[in-house]
Amino acid sequence: MTPALPPLEHYAALAAERMTDLASRYAASAAGSGHTARWNEERYQEIRLAPRVGVDVTSVDPSVRLLGRRLPHPVLLAPTGCHRLFHPEGELASVRGAGEAGALFVVSSYTTTPTADIAAAARGPWWFQLNPAPDAGFVANVLDEAVARGAEALVVTLDTPVAGMRSGQGWDGVSLPDGLEFGVLRDLPAGLAPPADPEVIHRSALDAGLTWDRLAGLCAERELPVLVKGVLRGDDAERAVAAGAAGIIVSNHGGRNLDTLPATVDALPRVVERVAGRVPVLVDGGVRSGGDVLKALALGANAVLLGRPYLWGLAAEGAEGVRRVVTRLRVELEMAMALCGVRTTDEITDDVLWT
Template sequence: MAQEPINLFEYEEIAKSRLEQGQYDFIAGGATDEITIRRTRAVFDSIMMRPRMMVDISKRDVSTTVLGQKIDLPVMIDPAGNHGVAHEDAELATARAAGAAGTLMVVSSHAARTMEDVAGAATGPLWFQQYLFRDRGLTLEMAARAEEAGYTALCLTLDAKVSPKRERNIRNNYVGPASPNYAQLDMGTHSWQFAADMPAGPNDIRDPASTWEDLDWLAANIRLPVVVKGIMTGEDGKYSADHGAKGVIVSNHGGRYLDTTLATIEVLPEVVKAVDGNAEVYMDGGIRRGTDIFKALALGARSVLIGRPLFWGLAVDGEAGVVSMLGILKSELDATMGMCGRTTIDSIDMDCLATVSPLLALFPTAPDFR
């Protein structure tokens, strides 16, 4: 495509043509039949908008705050391993792009660059993502490094205790590189066991025995606020807040772990209700349009995050690609707000959405457009 991409789907198309098949599949793919991935887009597309007229929309503000940090748009960069697969500058480019776009990046512990190098390149706020390790000393050591490097929250991923079965990776024999973040840790007999279809073995660094009490322990033993990632039920949303999380990311890991879950946008309302204002609630999964962001905000998310699109932006044009991709989302959200008569993020609400065709009530045999 000679012309500039004008939406996130075009970014993916161009990126696909530039990446090797195995690399593209690693990013785009999900677990087993990828039913959750398809459902996610289908559900977004089934939620309809209710536009509103004759509201003064001359001044619109798409900025918000997350844990007290102002961001210029309610879209953050999700933690995702190995940006180096899409661009040689890897997370350094993404971090600079996030800063230039005025948003926050969550840096994965599986990054292709060390957390210190990413922090050194960053021009905006950063959170660091990690896991609960069997060795609690290592867990605290990594968190302490993040704090030392200037990260302002720790994002604890809860939904990755077991290795998923990603069939594209198995077919392609795809194995990503180990992150330099782990090279600096003395892991003893532990390591990351990435076998694509295996439960974590006894030496796997991840702790399959961890429970909510371990979240209490972590929150009590680090200074950074903890944001948990991977919540898909109201129960777990409530437990997260009860056990010290300041933020909750409603996420199914982009359909990359357990397949056939509901789409995140479907479970978002129950999590928001159960958390009951005791933590901030964010959401990721399938966000590709300004209308998707609007829908998530209307259903109670404070901000959304994007995963795969950052790789598409990087593959197309490095840092500039990510900046322009975020710019597209921002302007699509801004236009959606204008057309729905909403001028601030806080004013976005469910009144702007519909899910069932009103024709159904009039004609029992009318087609169901859901």
């Protein structure tokens, strides 16, 4: 019998049975030989915990405060594209599952559902992620739409000026099967067709000329907080804060862009140190358990984002799968907190790490 909150491996296996070959390859693909994607997970397992016993943990509260909002726990859903490849209800199932699990949902630019429909189905806060395209008018329309529909923040992905060479994907990432279309990028005036010449590295939907000055313009133009996703270096974190970013997401894109980048949990402390509390720092990549969430927070993250694991839940059981994957991690986090002798997320410091 399936337990009420199965482990993530259960969903990985179930998803593998249910996903089309295309969806499987899209979710799993990583840059190069997949070192970075593996390190993201492995490095969490190399960090040891130092539990404090004899603490009254009759009440454990995993909630966090983020950009002025109290969230029931620190697990957010990272922007990932093409949810209709995983389940017929696509992003609608994801955003419902997120809402039921109390997880903030980040809508990807590569959504296969229009932003308006996701917004209508949302039962909790959501942010919109932008892969800036070279077309300023198009980008302005996309952002205006997201803001009008209720996005509470914008996430600008800066780590993808060009696509990486992904092993195993075997798909250009934009030619969807019949019956599916992109909810936002379908309106890109230049179209999405990959260049006919395989030696051309640039793509119509990716702005290879985006600099910190332009990001500062984006931050200044909008009332909404703008988070920068894809930062690994301390000096880039400083540039993000100087440009007006309201938050930083330490990310290597799940190891999908450039192989041999460090695991994000190794990059996190440098960014945290440089930012010194001026804006929240989030991290994604390889988070697979509540213990991993605890470790990320102990290293200074304010919250984490999940990528592949909720796609497994989506592929396996739609909204319910997403809800159960997130809930499993939240319950594991509460257990890990109690077992380490911490009652609130504010009490999670590097004191819980075995150094």
